Amino acid sequence: MYDDQDQQQQQQQQDNYKLESVLSPIFPKATGLLFHTGNTLTCFKSVKKTNMNATEEIIEYISMMLHTLRKNNDFKQFEEEKYVKILPTITSDEGLSNGNANGGSNTTDYEQLTREDLKISVKIFLRSLDPKILSDAIETVLQEMKENYFESLLLSLPNYGTKLTIDELLPLWNVVESYMDKQKVLSAGVCDFMLPLLLELCTAAKHKPYANQINLGVCCTIPEELNKYVKENDIQLLTHSDPMDIINDSDYQNSLRKYCHEYDALNWRPAWVARYNSVIANRGIIKTKGYFVYANRELRMT
């Protein structure tokens, strides 16, 4: 079976890194940690499982990035940092629109894609209701992707937004609206909303959501009321298969623990995750897909 030898080698290497355990913490002063996977549609590292959900994907990518870090033994850069950014090894200077280098059998290589050819969509998963975290998230994504705007932003709230009140929601939505006013986000939607929350939002909002993204499991059995409401109000119902909590504290910390010093894994709490993709507009070809994962923590000693 084709993967056996490869798998064994990888396991061996992983074990080696474990054996030469990290003698001291890699980022002892860090209180903020950002992972950016880069375009996962072109990264050449081996991933074994199929049909992963978003959580498994994220954990897998974080592990891959930490593994690379360990392999390259490049820790000095983080020793003093309070905000650690673990970024893709291949950075693109012109945002997403640099084409692939060589010909190959992919015809989209024959074209030079510009920003206008692409539609960028971002889904932000918040693990709290703090509006400041949301605006930090949007800023970070724009900045790290070196983009001036994206076409679509979808907002996903803790627990699929159940038990959320309009008073908790509005400050968050206002953040989104401010980015729409600045034309940094061209359209925005929500996730997993049912009536009455959706109705309350549409009533109170300056910019109504253009879409409500619901779980794939219910796409064939949408409540009649909701269906009627979205049709009457020109709101698209989109689908996702993301879990209620995109990544929890312990899974996140365990990923760190595997590749770093014990101290490096302490206290981290993922604050937000963003998944982005870009599609060649009008042709339905996905060009990029990636994740950002941001976590923070408090340290007892500086």
Place this chain on the structure above:
Amino acid sequence: MIEGTPGKPYGHLPSHFNLVEANMRLRRQQGQDLLDKDEYVISTSTFPRNGCPKFTFPTYAPKPGVSASSSLFFPDEAIYPDHPRFRTLTRNIRERRKAKVVINVPIFVDKNTPRPFREDLSVYGDDNGTSEAASVEDCIYLDAMGLGMGCSCLQVTFQAQSIDEARFLYDQLTPLTPIMLAISAACPVWRGYLADVDCRWNILCAATDDRTAEERGFEPLKNDRFLIPKSRYSPIDCYISPESAKFNDIDVVQDMDVFQELTSNGIDHLLAQHIAHLFIRDTLVLFEEKLDLDDEKDTEHFENINSTNWQSMRFKPPPLNSNIGWRVEFRPTELQMTDFENAALVTFVVLLTRAIMTYNLNLLIPISNVDKNMQFAQQRDAIRHQKFHFRKSLSTGQTPETPSMAFVKKPLFDNTEGESEDRLMTVNEIINGSDQFVGLLNIVQDYLNNIEIDADTRCTVNQYLNLISKRAAGTLLTNAAWMRQFVENHPKYKHNSVVTDEITYDLLWKMHKISAGEEDCQLVLPRMASKTSLDIPRAVERADNELETKRSLLISSTHSNNNNTNETSGES
């Protein structure tokens, strides 16, 4: 046989996949509305009793020796009378060939089928024994173009972004042609007999075969230019993208004058070869008004030849002075009895093209293996019993490392030098995957999970993919297998391979009910409940329009900013 196409092409949004079924249903309804009481538009690939005595209404007797086809079974009156094309094709094919077309379909040998099976053809009219000589033992003998071209099928044409993309997709879809043929198999009955094949393809190849005896290799070449291994209706003979050259492993007969003219004018060898191969054929039909055309302004002469090469794929250059674009036509699929199934097959093929381009996949195998697959595909219940050559690893240098694509990747330790890049797989493995192969459906699902797709469309598409999955796994029957079962279980069937008028009537009536949604057919398809509609959701259309407006405003303001910058720096 009526060919219907949508009034305008489906658009580019995922929501447009949700329109296909409703549009198909509308077209058939519009045809149905023009008919009288007790007349029905039937959605099926072949009328099981085409060519049987009195198979038309009103009835007409064939006139062998005198008619356009000279057929023992097919009267001229069954050829569409209001346009000269089909009668002319029929006559010209026969005259060029200097004989009737010869089609021998292996008969399905049942308990009471006479052994050997040989019809006494003299009861159909005397033709000096030529039919007798052409017929083969244990086969159902057919002898007219109409008995092949009177079939229906399902074709999907799509526009590519450029000529390069069109050539790329033409090639990438070619290895799928036998697979889709097997999945859609719907023709187990020919001229009132149960056959040992489930598909129309070989019958069509023979029904339009205008090759002379010299061209077929039965006489030394004297009057004709080439020895030609295949009929002008056939699976394709070569890939057409430069990167695919190494997979062209069969001889391609070409008109070398055409080849030289093309290559000396800058056309690359692969494309020149393709065109030069099309042009080995003579014109079959030419109308006086189209004889003297300015080839600089009119592509009709090219279309004349291109459209009478009936192949599993067709590469379609745009006509001059139009923005219709480079198109690719996928042609092997048989017609299913419901719009749901037909939409499912079309949707699957188009989604695959998106996934192939997103994930930079390569499906190519030697073209000789595709030919072999085309023969496997037509065997009785091929979907369950046959194995097909399929590429082992679909990855290329640029296949991404998403979790599902990992399975697609070539092994890092590749000690497969010299080993072939393809192996035999069942349709189940190709579609649903295994622990050694990713499965085309998994690739498509991965793609769908990453695009913005509205819930109704996703619901519909999921149901389509579910149908294909189950059919590939054998838990749902193909149309052909079900039709066979219907015949076998019919109280009047005598287990002698004969499908009588009465059995045919009952079969078609049942199919009509299923097609109209009045009855279920759980053996063949799940209860039809897609969310298809004639229009995309207003919300989707509006959002798309608004987005385009905002984007174009942003883009134009970016450009004017750039202009300002240039002017400033110029002055300083």
